[in-house]
Amino acid sequence: MPYYKTEIEAGKTIEVIKSHTRSLNDHRPREGREKITPEDMKKINRINTEARLARLINANFGYGDYHLVLTYRKDLRPSPEEAKKRLAKFLRVLRREYKKYKEELKYICVTEYLNTAIHHHLIINGIEANINKIVRDCWEWGSPHFTPLDDTGQYRELAAYFIKETSKTYKANDGGAKQHYTCSRNLIKPVKKTTIIKSINWLDIPKPKKGYYIDKDTVYNGINPFTGAPIQKYTMVKLPEIKGKSG
Structure with missing residues (x-):
């Protein structure tokens, strides 16, 4: 029996x-399929949201870009609605600053405020300028904190952290966060391709294509909870380029 391979x-x-x-989300009844509980559904939705965000980060950001945390001084902490306005203003001003260097701002951001001091997490693209000074000049309500992205190209842990950070606020749905994250409209979308493989089944231990390795923490062999059919998932990551030795 052939199977579908989506990359x-x-x-x-x-x-x-x-x-x-x-279809990986077939909701039709299937004999032998276990009933999905509300808690199961929440877990599945969280995993799917983390996966979508990881793809978006991987497709658009990398070495030279930054994980940015914007905090507020204690006397300047706003309400969630006011924080949205301040963040929007910051992004408008930052976008203008990027244009001065003939660059286009790209970002993904989340906001958290339940059981913690309100703050924003962003991923922004770096440019050939003093980005630290530019951001500090644009953010007038507190201190920004920078963490450079590594060169792996695999940022699924950062995506999971973003979703965890905003999960309580998102569940509250009180006007502060209508979705897990927001992003600029100029982000590249991941490319999806599905092919039919004429084989009875797949290997339990997948092999990477040439030039890639398999992130072992992403390998999953199990049953699709929606369809009751076997499923395998894993992520391949491009191997780092070997730099030539100087003679």
């Missing part, structure tokens, strides 16, 4: 999903 290319990563059904 989602995002930057240096290729996510692979193998299944006997083309």
Whole structure:
């Protein structure tokens, strides 16, 4: 019986999903399929949200870009609604600053405020300028904190952290966060391709394509909770380029 192989290319990563059904979210009843509880559904939704965000980060950001945290001085902490306005103003001003260097701002951001002091997490693209000074000049309500992205190209842990950071606020749905994250409209979308593989089944231990390695923490062999059919998932990451030795 042939199976479907879906590959989602995002930057240096290729996510692979193998299944006997083309639709991975088939809600039709299937004999032998266990009933999905509300808690199961919440977990599945969180995993899917983390995966979508990881693909978006991987496709658009990398070495030379930054994880930025914007905090507020204690006497300047706003309400969630006011924080949205301040963040929007910051992004408008920052976008103008980028244009001065003939660069286009790219970003993904989340906001958290339940059981913690309100703050914003962003991923922004770096430019050939003093980005530290530019951001500090644009953010007038507190201190920005910078963490450079590494050169792996695989940022699934950062995506999971972003979703964890905003999970309580998102669940509250009180006007502060209508979605887990927001992003600029100029981001590249991951490329998805599905092919039919004429083989009875797949290997339990997948092999990477040439020039890639498999992120072992992403390998999953199990049952699709929606379809009751076997499924395999894993992510391949591009190997670092070997720099030539100087003679």
